[in-house]
Amino acid sequence: YKNKNEISINIYKIELEKDVGEIYRLYEENKEKCEELGYFNKIKTIPNQYKNVAIITRYESAAYNDIVNVLKECLSMNIYVYDSGMQGESSISEITQAIDVLNKVRKKLKLDCIIITRGGGSIDDLWIFNDWKIIKSIFESNVPIFTGIGHNIDHSLSDEISDKSFITPTDIGRYVESNWSKKEFLKKIETNKDMIEDKMNILLENKVNDIRKIVNYLTPEYLLKKFNDEQSNLKRYKHDINKRLKDILL
Numbered sequence: 001y002k003n004k005n006e007i008s009i010n011i012y013k014i015e016l017e018k019d020v021g022e023i024y025r026l027y028e029e030n031k032e033k034c035e036e037l038g039y040f041n042k043i044k045t046i047p048n049q050y051k052n053v054a055i056i057t058r059y060e061s062a063a064y065n066d067i068v069n070v071l072k073e074c075l076s077m078n079i080y081v082y083d084s085g086m087q088g089e090s091s092i093s094e095i096t097q098a099i100d101v102l103n104k105v106r107k108k109l110k111l112d113c114i115i116i117t118r119g120g121g122s123i124d125d126l127w128i129f130n131d132w133k134i135i136k137s138i139f140e141s142n143v144p145i146f147t148g149i150g151h152n153i154d155h156s157l158s159d160e161i162s163d164k165s166f167i168t169p170t171d172i173g174r175y176v177e178s179n180w181s182k183k184e185f186l187k188k189i190e191t192n193k194d195m196i197e198d199k200m201n202i203l204l205e206n207k208v209n210d211i212r213k214i215v216n217y218l219t220p221e222y223l224l225k226k227f228n229d230e231q232s233n234l235k236r237y238k239h240d241i242n243k244r245l246k247d248i249l250l
Contacts, residue, residue, distance in 0.1 A: 059083040063169040070173025086118035117148040129156035148172040
C-alpha cells in the first residue's frame with residue numbers, strides 16, 4: 001500500500017565498484033594537484049563584450065542547438081563552432097586540440113570567449129572534464145573559457161578552473177545574450193533617440209523664443225526710435241568733426 005509502506009535498510013559495509021572507485025581516486029589526485037599549483041586561485045576574466053564567440057561541442061548535438069538558438073538573438077555576433085567529441089578517451093585530445101587551435105587564431109578571429117558545452121550524462125560520460133590535460137588546457141588558455149557541462153547536479157574540475165561555469169548550455173546562451181542582446185540594444189537606441197529628441201525640442205523652443213523676442217522689438221515705434229537715435233548720433237558726430245576742423249584751421 002504505497003501511502004503507508006516503509007522500508008528500512010541497515011548498511012554494514014560499502015565497497016566502491018572498481019571503475020567508479022578508480023574515477024574518484026583520480027578525481028581527488030587531480031583536485032589536490034590543482035590546489036598545489038594554485039589553479040583554483042586563477043584570476044577570472046569576464047569579457048565586456050561578446051561579438052566573436054567560439055563554441056567547442058559536438059556539432060548539431062542537443063547542446064549545440066540549445067546554445068545556438070539563444071545566441072542567434074545576439075547583436076551582430078560571429079559564432080565559430082569547433083566540432084569535437086565530448087565523451088570518451090579520444091575526446092580528451094580533441095578538446096585540448098580545439099582549445100589550442102582557437103588560442104592560436106584568437107587574434108585573427110578577435111575571440112571574446114570560448115565556450116565548452118555538452119548535455120548531461122553519466123559519471124563515466126562526464127569524467128573527461130576532470131582529466132588533467134583538459135584542466136591544464138583551460139587554465140593556460142589566453143582566451144576566457146566558459147563551461148556548461150551536464151545539468152544542475154553535474155560539476156567538474158573543468159568548471160572550477162574555467163572563467164565562468166553554468167549548469168546548462170542554455171544558461172550560457174542566456175547569460176551572453178543578456179549582455180549582448182538585440183532587444184536590449186534596440187531599447188537603448190530608442191531611449192537615446194527619445195532623449196535626443198527631447199533635447200532638440202528644448203533647444204528649438206529656446207531659439208524660437210529668442211527670435212520672437214527680437215521680432216517683438218521690431219515695431220514701427222521701435223524702428224522710428226532707432227532711426228532718430230541714429231540721426232542724433234550722426235548730428236553729434238558731424239558737429240564734432242566741424243569743431244575739430246575749426247580747431248585745426250585756427
